[in-house]
Amino acid sequence: MSVGVSKAEINTLDTSPIVVRYRDDIVDGERLDEISVTVFEAEKSPNSSLAWILSVKDDAGQEFEVKIWHTHDVDMWWREGQRYLLRDGRGTRRSASDILLHSTADFTVHRPEGVVDLLAIGDSHIGRENRPKDSGDPFHTTRQFVAAMGYAVRYDVDAVIYAGDLFDEGPSVEEIAIAEIGLDILGKNGIPFYFVYGNHGVDTAKEFYDGIESTDISYIGPKGVSFKGSVEVFGVDNGSKEDISSVVSDFVSSPEIDRQILVTHNEIKPPRKTGVITVETLYALSQIQFDYILSGHLHDAESGTYCETEIQYLGSTADISANKNATDQSAWLIHITSDDINSSRLKVS
Numbered sequence: 556m557s558v559g560v561s562k563a564e565i566n567t568l569d570t571s572p573i574v575v576r577y578r579d580d581i582v583d584g585e586r587l588d589e590i591s592v593t594v595f596e597a598e599k600s601p602n603s604s605l606a607w608i609l610s611v612k613d614d615a616g617q618e619f620e621v622k623i624w625h626t627h628d629v630d631m632w633w634r635e636g637q638r639y640l641l642r643d644g645r646g647t648r649r650s651a652s653d654i655l656l657h658s659t660a661d662f663t664v665h666r667p668e669g670v671v672d673l674l675a676i677g678d679s680h681i682g683r684e685n686r687p688k689d690s691g692d693p694f695h696t697t698r699q700f701v702a703a704m705g706y707a708v709r710y711d712v713d714a715v716i717y718a719g720d721l722f723d724e725g726p727s728v729e730e731i732a733i734a735e736i737g738l739d740i741l742g743k744n745g746i747p748f749y750f751v752y753g754n755h756g757v758d759t760a761k762e763f764y765d766g767i768e769s770t771d772i773s774y775i776g777p778k779g780v781s782f783k784g785s786v787e788v789f790g791v792d793n794g795s796k797e798d799i800s801s802v803v804s805d806f807v808s809s810p811e812i813d814r815q816i817l818v819t820h821n822e823i824k825p826p827r828k829t830g831v832i833t834v835e836t837l838y839a840l841s842q843i844q845f846d847y848i849l850s851g852h853l854h855d856a857e858s859g860t861y862c863e864t865e866i867q868y869l870g871s872t873a874d875i876s877a878n879k880n881a882t883d884q885s886a887w888l889i890h891i892t893s894d895d896i897n898s899s900r901l902k903v904s
Contacts, residue, residue, distance in 0.1 A: 578654055584646065592639055595636070620655050623662075631711055701734070715741060750775065750790075775788055792820060817847070826858060847898070884903045885900055
């Protein structure tokens with residue numbers, strides 16, 4: 556369980572001028588002010604002094620390695636396929652092809668301007684610990700929620716997006732207190748938490764959210780919330796077709812922001828054969844054509860598309876699906892750039 560970890564030293568709001576550097580600018584024994592790289596292989600080292608070995612490419616496609624040392628406290632989880640700006644690394648050059656960049660005491664990591672990373676989860680159902688007829692292992696729903704908060708810190712996301720049903724009916728006082736520890740982890744690391752309501756434990760969730768002071772918690776509604784001027788996220792609670800129709804007609808997007816995401820807790824067609832609302836109807840009522848729809852309500856992850864909209868049911872953070880061979884215990888990293896939105900699944904453990 557990822558509890559008590561520290562947020563990586565990564566500046567997600569860096570807007571200083573970018574100096575273009577390449578692998579060939581790495582000089583043996585000297586500091587490199589800045590270089591933009593894309594990680595194509597990240598290996599966590601078993602060495603007691605070496606934390607990570609990264610295989611990277613510069614912006615010209617030239618490959619080299621970066622070594623991250625434990626002593627420099629660069630506490631982050633590197634993601635393959637992602638681009639980073641590295642500052643104040645020290646070079647070693649043994650030959651024209653054997654080139655390395657090492658972390659230093661002043662080493663920092665920056666995301667390119669406008670990049671947004673979100674962790675999307677839902678349906679933790681804290682309080683639902685036993686399977687039907689009390690058979691099988693317990694669900695450990697509370698533990699799984701706290702573990703998911705640890706992933707938010709590990710991947711240094713800009714926010715957690717929660718798609719409803721944080722609680723089941725009647726969680727214990729102890730379970731609620733442990734859930735608060737999960738949100739405390741976010742608060743200590745400056746990660747806000749945004750949510751919509753589901754169809755279980757709504758009154759408990761309202762009281763719980765209202766009582767949290769350690770973390771920036773906000774409800775996502777029809778007005779939406781924007782991140783770094785790159786993406787807007789709108790929310791719809793669980794409800795009837797009529798309830799949803801009255802909400803989505805109020806959506807208004809910013810003309811300066813090109814990418815929009817909808818978070819909800821309802822059955823949607825597609826990918827479901829039937830749903831409270833179809834994406835076709837949604838688009839007839841709303842002025843927004845969403846890039847992504849993220850939904851709770853189903854406890855097994857499921858995906859689909861409608862025109863150019865990607866639709867992802869997030870599944871549960873715990874192993875509560877009744878489906879055989881369910882892909883559950885899920886959290887989703889949503890990566891937004893100026894060119895694309897993509898998602899990748901994490902198994903919460």
